[in-house]
Amino acid sequence: MPDYDFTTLVDRSGMSSAKWNAMRRANPEVPPGIAPFSVADLDLPHPPEIIDGLKAFIEETPLGYTAPSAAFTNAVTGWMQRRHGWTVDADWLVQTPGVVPALFTAVRAFSEPGDGVIVQTPAYHPFYLAIEKNRRRVVRNPLRLDEGRFTIDFGQLERLAAEPANKLLLFCSPHNPTGRVWTPDELRRLAEIVIAHDLVLVSDEIHFDLVLPGHRHTVMSTLGAEIAARTLVCTAPSKTFNLAGLGASNIVISDPELRRRFTAERDATGFFFLTAPAYKGCELAYTKGEAWLDGLLGLIDRNHRLTRRFMADHLPQVTVFDLEGTYLQWMDFRGLGLGAPELRAIHQREALVFFEEGTTFGEEGAGFERMNIAAPTAAVEAALERLARAHRR
Ligand SMILES: Cc1ncc(COP(=O)(O)O)c(C=O)c1O
Incomplete structure (x- = not known):
């Protein structure tokens, strides 16, 4: 190294x-x-690979309106495959200038004012903001502290998911702030509940590259076609490579209808594409940052x-x-x-x-x-x- x-x-x-x-x-x-x-x-x-690459890019390339290039898309799908064993089709990628904007967009796209949105608490604070600022209701499902380890209260989650007014689950995996990496068994139980009660699942996996020895992250959508069809996986190079200030996130949505609804809501904000350095920074991170x-x-x-x-x-x-x-x-x-x-x-x-x-x-x-x-x-x-x-x- x-x-x-x-x-x-x-x-x-x-x-x-x-x-x-x-x-x-x-x-x-x-x-x-x-x-x-x-x-x-x-x-x-x-x-240094990212900074040197960005410097060269800015010296050589006019900073005009920029579309996602094949090099960018391949870098993203390549990263998902190599680091996460996840086969992602280029068409599934939707860009947003951050994961937080994607959370806000998803809340608007998949619920109505007054609906309930379930979160595991304690929660990353913009989860609350995405719900409350869009006039939806925060539905708390507090984590349990069992023998020094935080776990999901599946019994309560099942009850909350069964309430028809609760439409969406905002889920953080790995979990900020408790540092849990959910096991495949935990994720499968959660997926079963989401499917049984016809929820949309927003899986915020922004921390997915940051996993400590002895643990393994499982991308929610790799658990099967049925859960993938109702899941948005939020990813970004921003935590992993300290690029939050660039504003580049990839929201992976394999289901065409879910993707259409999310993209329509994103477009309604007038946001259509990332900046040229954002695409390039993401590409450099995913090709040279390992x-x-x-x-x-x-x-x-x-x-x-x-x-x-x-x-x-x-x-x-x-x-x-x-x-x-x-x-x-x-x-x-x-x-x-x-x-x-x-x-x-x-x-x-x-x-x-x-x-x-x-x-x-x-x-x-x-x-x-x-x-x-x-x-x-x-x-x-x-x-x-x-x-x-x-x-x-
Ligand atoms: C769970 C989670 N989601 C999203 C973000 C930030 O997202 P972004 O800066 O891409 O909007 C953070 C930052 O700490 C986070 O912990």
Whole structure:
């Protein structure tokens, strides 16, 4: 593997990074050198193959209106085949400038105002926004915490799916924020319920490349023709390769009628195609990014093991969940017996650690924190040390 740099912390102060700006808003006194661990993007040097390719592209190519090229389409379908064992027809791909816009579009395309949309909670917060801002109802199916592992409450899901007003299931796989990679058995049970109750399934698989050793991601639509026919699989190179700012997502919809309805709703927003650098960045990521990704996965695994060990030794009242996928470490701080304002003050004022607070993901997240651990190991270690010191005081 080339010698990629996973040790330099890119200080994004002054670069209009949403995450770094939010840290400074939370505590304007934060000194230089402190990194935030909240929003799911990376403060690491980019994969050089993508940046070099984009630079060459911009130097050579007018940035006019651009359609998806065969090279782009082949890169996407090739990635799905190689990394996920998933045969995707080029016709199934629909582009959106992000997965979040696709969630909003799907809610409008497959439900009516007032309908119920089921989500497993805690949930990635734009799931709630996609439902509420479109005047649909959030129907919560809280995950269960069984012996330290989050699982789906299938009994309740079955009951909720049986209610005729509930039309759609927004599902996150791998799951943000709990870090679960759902097993084929879990996915099959979920698929059976979706099919039995005639739901449309939006499977947000944006984290599908980010799976830790010992686990395997299963793309929902690979489970069979019947579930594929009612599923939209949301994919993107944005989490995997830190390209969220480019705005390129591929929504894979094999059923022609489902695809027609989704595309019509997307087109009704006036959005028809991605930018030229977005297509190119996605193509470069999926054709040249594989070795870099393997390095990133090694970093996430090391940082996860470090976090577990460190917290067990220094803050054993905090539960660090097994991270199966994503780079988002979910932790339960309830054992410390602190209220939200106290916890926030200790973290943001004393420890200078800036996590995504658990309640961002819904009421089920109270007392939890989510830490983005895809950062240089030294930065993660320093943050954990500050955290332990602040809690000892
Ligand atoms: C589950 C999930 N979906 C979607 C997104 C973001 O999607 P996008 O930036 O492509 O709109 C994220 C980002 O963290 C996410 O975790």
